[in-house]
Amino acid sequence: MYDLMIIGGGPAGLAAGVYAARKQLKTLLISDDIGGQINTTWGIENYLGYQFIEGPELISKFETQVSQFPIDQKTGDKVRQLKKVRGGFGVITEAGKKYQGKAVVFATGKKPRKLNVPGETELTGRGVSYCAICDGPVFAGQKVAVVGGGNSALEAVLDLLKIAEHVNLISLTPLTGDKILSNQLKGAKNLSIFIEHETVEIKGKEFVEGIRIKALKTGKEKELEVGGAFIEIGLVPNSDAVKGLANLNKWGEVIVTPRNETSVPGLYAAGDVTDVPEKQIIVAAGEGAKAALQAHRYLQRLAK
Amino acid sequence: MTDKKVTVYSTPTCPYCKRVKDYLTQKKVAFTDYNVAEDREKAKEMIQKTKQMGVPVVVVGDEIIVGFNQAKLDSLLS
Numbered sequence: 001m002y003d004l005m006i007i008g009g010g011p012a013g014l015a016a017g018v019y020a021a022r023k024q025l026k027t028l029l030i031s032d033d034i035g036g037q038i039n040t041t042w043g044i045e046n047y048l049g050y051q052f053i054e055g056p057e058l059i060s061k062f063e064t065q066v067s068q069f070p071i072d073q074k075t076g077d078k079v080r081q082l083k084k085v086r087g088g089f090g091v092i093t094e095a096g097k098k099y100q101g102k103a104v105v106f107a108t109g110k111k112p113r114k115l116n117v118p119g120e121t122e123l124t125g126r127g128v129s130y131c132a133i134c135d136g137p138v139f140a141g142q143k144v145a146v147v148g149g150g151n152s153a154l155e156a157v158l159d160l161l162k163i164a165e166h167v168n169l170i171s172l173t174p175l176t177g178d179k180i181l182s183n184q185l186k187g188a189k190n191l192s193i194f195i196e197h198e199t200v201e202i203k204g205k206e207f208v209e210g211i212r213i214k215a216l217k218t219g220k221e222k223e224l225e226v227g228g229a230f231i232e233i234g235l236v237p238n239s240d241a242v243k244g245l246a247n248l249n250k251w252g253e254v255i256v257t258p259r260n261e262t263s264v265p266g267l268y269a270a271g272d273v274t275d276v277p278e279k280q281i282i283v284a285a286g287e288g289a290k291a292a293l294q295a296h297r298y299l300q301r302l303a304k
Numbered sequence: 305m306t307d308k309k310v311t312v313y314s315t316p317t318c319p320y321c322k323r324v325k326d327y328l329t330q331k332k333v334a335f336t337d338y339n340v341a342e343d344r345e346k347a348k349e350m351i352q353k354t355k356q357m358g359v360p361v362v363v364v365g366d367e368i369i370v371g372f373n374q375a376k377l378d379s380l381l382s
Contacts, residue, residue, distance in 0.1 A: 059323065
């Protein structure tokens with residue numbers, strides 16, 4: 001049995017790994033990838049110590065630092081469920097592997113929210129994308145749609161305006177993104193904005209061919225011909241593995257105390273999957289460090 | 305490590321693309337990189353080959369990997 005299992009390989013999980021290793025805890029880190037949401041970020045200008053650093057480079061620096069320490073890493077596999085067992089916790093992964101630990105730091109982060117409309121799942125990767133900065137350039141010269149009204153949607157629109165033939169912005173609500181971004185949309189010739197419109201279907205056989213939208217006020221439906229649909233409607237916490245075990249808030253975030261305690265003794269949580277205010281790389285890293293130190297204290301108390 | 309031909313289809317702004325390419329370089333695997341943001345022909349080729357439009361795509365011999373899947377990449381390269 002491990003002393004500590006860290007679930008998640010983003011900034012919170014990796015920082016927890018460094019702190020756990022320095023306390024000489026026998027530690028396991030399980031994650032489907034290393035870097036988490038930093039993998040969908042390009043330029044980072046607010047992580048202390050770097051005036052500017054690219055996402056992939058920051059991940060590789062994190063990775064190098066963590067690998068200096070003797071902690072076991074299982075990547076490419078995901079925890080399906082976390083359970084209480086005698087003397088601690090047990091996990092089962094998607095690949096069917098089982099591990100046990102006396103304490104846990106749960107730091108699984110967030111993932112893009114889905115629209116849950118017909119066509120979305122079938123056409124993901126075939127015109128439906130959740131990473132405009134990644135896949136956007138593939139759609140150069142095409143008509144595209146961006147669904148969402150927040151900062152990430154507006155940033156996607158600004159990027160796509162430079163390369164796409166035409167961009168349709170579809171938002172369920174009035175635009176909620178920063179003024180500095182929405183002001184930049186003014187006067188764009190190849191842009192149509194549909195405010196208070198619901199996306200009801202993504203159409204296409206092999207690839208996306210169109211998107212069907214409905215005006216909330218009139219109920220009138222309209223079909224737009226597009227080759228790509230970028231879904232930028234926020235994030236949801238990856239908390240399924242602890243559902244029924246730890247208390248979650250109404251958004252599905254794991255509720256934590258300032259000491260990163262969850263409702264289950266020995267189970268700590270950190271970073272974007274929790275209800276901690278402000279989802280930032282530097283905050284997540286700090287929370288991961290705190291959670292590992294608290295887990296260490298818990299293990300010391302347990303040993304007494 | 306491998307004598308199979310390795311091809312990467314990528315865009316310059318995609319973080320996972322950079323990670324795939326850094327990983328191959330670190331493993332001393334020679335590869336050809338096509339920037340599908342500029343090379344429309346190669347973009348078409350990628351979409352035809354993979355029936356999808358996401359990057360990065362790594363082709364090792366006749367095998368195709370969509371995304372940065374380190375475990376699969378390792379097994380195809382070994």
